[in-house]
Amino acid sequence: MQDDLVRRIKSDPDYHRLVSARSRYGWTLAIIMLIVYYGYILLIAFDKELMSKKLGAGVMTWGIPIGIFVIVFTVIITGIYVRRANSEFDDLTESIKRKVSK
Template sequence: MDLQAIQDNSAFRQLASERARLGVGMSIVMATAYFAYILTIAFWPRLLGHPLWSGTVITWGILIGVGLIALGFLLTALYVRRANSRFDRLNQLLLEDYR
């Protein structure tokens, strides 16, 4: 197999393009959420230090931090779902062209 021939294949270009767009998009979402949280901690710590309700030690900061972890899991699950459906199909088309 010639590497240039694979790179010129439309299925390969589509697969690479879709994977890159999805990866970059999800990375931007996660990085934005994370940095917003960090900047809030740095500049407005009282905002995240308020308890969820009176009498509890659990603060909004803890809840939002757990939410960030959940966002990471959610984005990972969405990527895996997309990879197992669309990307695997495009990969199979590419493999069929070179068998």
């Protein structure tokens, strides 16, 4: 019974669409996140002058708001993935479940 269910799921074209779309989307967002994160690390390593430049007359440097941007960007990109996963990907999953349970 279990093998038959797995075979039906794997042969469903919606399943292949789901796997392909989710993988492509996940990798795209992961690459964007890596570019932002490692870009920040590279700025720390190779442009110390920019990162240590003060903002206005206070003691805050450019490194702090750029670091906060990286953290906020992480939350935003996670929200973007969750939003699409809860709509498009969940709809495809439910469609697959309905088809294979018949």
